[in-house]
Amino acid sequence: MSQGYGFDRRRVNGPEWSTPPMYEDTGTPKAKLTKRVGRSPKDIRPIFITTGLISQANGSAYIETERLKIACAVYGPRQNKNQPYNEKGKLNVEVKFAPFASARRRAPMRDVEDRPTSVQIHQSLLPSLRLELFPKSTIDVFITILEADGDAACVASGSVAASAALADAGIEMLGLVAACSSCVFAPISDPSQENRMQEDAPIDEDWGQIWMDPNAEESARASSVLVMAGMPALGTVTHVRQTGAMSIAQASACLDICLQQCAAIHTVVSKALLDSARARESKDSGTPKLV
Amino acid sequence: MFSIVPLAPRGREYGPTRHHPSVQKDVDMGLDLDDDLDHSSRITSPGEMISSSSAVLRGHGTYVEGEGVIASVTGVITRVNKLVTVRAVKSRYSPEVGDLVVGRIVEVAQSRWKVDVNGRQDAVLHLASVNLPGGIQRRKLETDELQMRNFFEEGDLLVAEVQAAGGGNASLHTRSLKFGKLRNGQLATVPPALVRRLKSQFHSLPCGVDLILGMNGYIWVSKHVKESEQLGEEGFDAEGVYSNVNDDIDNATRAAISRVSNVILVLARHHVPLTDMILNDAYDWVIEQGISTADILLGEAGESMVLSVTAQLP
Numbered sequence: 037m038s039q040g041y042g043f044d045r046r047r048v049n050g051p052e053w054s055t056p057p058m059y060e061d062t063g064t065p066k067a068k069l070t071k072r073v074g075r076s077p078k079d080i081r082p083i084f085i086t087t088g089l090i091s092q093a094n095g096s097a098y099i100e101t102e103r104l105k106i107a108c109a110v111y112g113p114r115q116n117k118n119q120p121y122n123e124k125g126k127l128n129v130e131v132k133f134a135p136f137a138s139a140r141r142r143a144p145m146r147d148v149e150d151r152p153t154s155v156q157i158h159q160s161l162l163p164s165l166r167l168e169l170f171p172k173s174t175i176d177v178f179i180t181i182l183e184a185d186g187d188a189a190c191v192a193s194g195s196v197a198a199s200a201a202l203a204d205a206g207i208e209m210l211g212l213v214a215a216c217s218s219c220v221f222a223p224i225s226d227p228s229q230e231n232r233m234q235e236d237a238p239i240d241e242d243w244g245q246i247w248m249d250p251n252a253e254e255s256a257r258a259s260s261v262l263v264m265a266g267m268p269a270l271g272t273v274t275h276v277r278q279t280g281a282m283s284i285a286q287a288s289a290c291l292d293i294c295l296q297q298c299a300a301i302h303t304v305v306s307k308a309l310l311d312s313a314r315a316r317e318s319k320d321s322g323t324p325k326l327v
Numbered sequence: 328m329f330s331i332v333p334l335a336p337r338g339r340e341y342g343p344t345r346h347h348p349s350v351q352k353d354v355d356m357g358l359d360l361d362d363d364l365d366h367s368s369r370i371t372s373p374g375e376m377i378s379s380s381s382a383v384l385r386g387h388g389t390y391v392e393g394e395g396v397i398a399s400v401t402g403v404i405t406r407v408n409k410l411v412t413v414r415a416v417k418s419r420y421s422p423e424v425g426d427l428v429v430g431r432i433v434e435v436a437q438s439r440w441k442v443d444v445n446g447r448q449d450a451v452l453h454l455a456s457v458n459l460p461g462g463i464q465r466r467k468l469e470t471d472e473l474q475m476r477n478f479f480e481e482g483d484l485l486v487a488e489v490q491a492a493g494g495g496n497a498s499l500h501t502r503s504l505k506f507g508k509l510r511n512g513q514l515a516t517v518p519p520a521l522v523r524r525l526k527s528q529f530h531s532l533p534c535g536v537d538l539i540l541g542m543n544g545y546i547w548v549s550k551h552v553k554e555s556e557q558l559g560e561e562g563f564d565a566e567g568v569y570s571n572v573n574d575d576i577d578n579a580t581r582a583a584i585s586r587v588s589n590v591i592l593v594l595a596r597h598h599v600p601l602t603d604m605i606l607n608d609a610y611d612w613v614i615e616q617g618i619s620t621a622d623i624l625l626g627e628a629g630e631s632m633v634l635s636v637t638a639q640l641p
Contacts, residue, residue, distance in 0.1 A: 088417075112419075113419065113447045115447070115449045166390070203400070205417065206402070206417045206419070209399055209400070210390070268374075269373070270392065271331045271333030272331070272333075273331065295331065299334060306372040310370050313401050316417070
């Protein structure tokens with residue numbers, strides 16, 4: 037027995053060499069994706085968004101797109117503790133998956149997926165905020181994903197909810213952030229090949245085109261996913277992230293459709309904000325008598 | 328290739344701002360903004376264009392991008408002459424000199440206390456701006472600095488006035504017999520916008536309850552203290568002012584205090600601006616209907632209370 041580096045006699049040691057298991061190729065085609073009901077590949081899921089649900093937070097929002105459910109609370113701007121003087125404010129984004137958020141249980145504190153999600157949402161929000169107005173202050177954004185349905189969709193809807201919550205908190209911003217995701221199932225560079233069927237195509241029809249707002253199953257099977265966030269009111273993009281293989285023509289087409297859908301999302305969010313503002317104002321208009 | 332274009336502006340939509348007849352002409356002068364007034368929609372959301380930057384001056388809640396003045400918060404557009412501001416419907420308290428605030432001590436630092444007043448930054452209460460025991464006019468000594476926790480400790484509630492304010496920071500003082508540590512009561516927290524500036528922020532309701540309506544949305548509901556007892560001998564009683572012990576409060580007063588704070592919470596939930604008149608009406612209504620203290624917070628009772636109270640508003 038070798039007494040090499042890393043050998044520990046106090047433990048039961050594994051065999052010195054091992055081989056990975058080999059799977060036999062059964063030759064059966066991959067199972068087809070579940071068909072979309074009620075929306076075409078170009079459609080995003082219908083959005084329900086409302087603000088001011090969490091009473092103790094300075095601002096809050098809840099977003100629901102079919103099975104995806106996200107609650108977001110904003111605290112601040114408040115004094116940052118134990119930090120050196122900073123001329124600009126600080127934005128903290130913390131994403132937590134509820135233990136029951138997905139099919140597999142998410143262990144609190146030990147989940148690794150919340151970090152990249154919060155970094156992406158932080159990046160989508162940062163250009164929209166006027167942090168130079170809040171010296172020495174911190175804005176805390178806490179996002180709880182109650183039910184997850186696709187990682188890309190979590191980032192997109194999380195950004196939308198966080199931006200609505202920030203606006204609900206009365207924090208000064210350049211514009212509302214809207215975000216949406218898209219995916220493709222195979223990188224096709226030649227447009228004439230678009231309608232070619234493949235043996236193991238995961239879907240029957242339109243497999244060559246761009247699918248908007250993929251759910252968990254679709255984004256797991258996609259060859260590439262693209263998330264885009266922007267401020268449609270100003271016509272700016274704040275964050276783009278693409279993973280997997282996608283042709284340049286497809287990427288450009290993805291961005292194009294994402295931009296259109298973001299404008300639609302912006303309308304929904306701004307309507308929700310205006311409605312809640314109007315509800316507050318209507319009671320507030322009667323000036324109370326001085327005593 | 329994709330192209331990025333901003334959304335079309337929603338058109339010029341303004342809230343009507345009333346002016347004195349003598350200045351109305353000056354206001355209208357040279358401005359074509361009021362031509363297409365749409366009274367129904369004077370609320371805006373971040374990123375929406377309000378008007379062109381050459382016609383107006385930008386105020387709080389707006390910024391200039393290129394040619395236009397753009398809103399940066401969700402709220403109501405208000406215009407005073409050429410100055411356009413957007414007042415956020417909901418935001419943290421921004422201190423102004425002379426405001427009366429209720430706050431909680433969060434930290435005892437070098438010769439000053441840090442006070443949470445629901446603002447962007449913690450307010451500062453200097454040792455020099457509190458009443459020290461043994462006469463109001465007295466120099467602060469090093470011994471005072473060493474025993475600051477005898478006056479205010481972390482977690483203590485106090486009522487104070489804003490002495491200086493700037494950029495979200497505030498400096499407080501408690502140099503009056505009305506100000507100082509709070510006891511014998513309960514704190515209710517509401518959005519700061521719901522508390523209006525009144526002649527006095529101190530009120531005593533007929534039900535034997537004293538109210539302090541802090542401009543920062545913190546409201547102190549406490550047992551009524553008679554005027555004569557408020558002023559000790561020599562006008563100042565250090566042990567009384569900095570005491571941490573509650574007086575004896577009978578059950579009727581305890582019930583009244585919790586009833587009043589529940590009424591406040593329900594009114595705030597329905598965005599009703601608070602004054603002592605409204606609170607009084609609401610309290611009387613609750614007694615009249617015989618609703619128990621806990622039931623005020625529950626659905627229907629609270630809703631009908633708000634309806635009956637707001638119906639009486641002018």
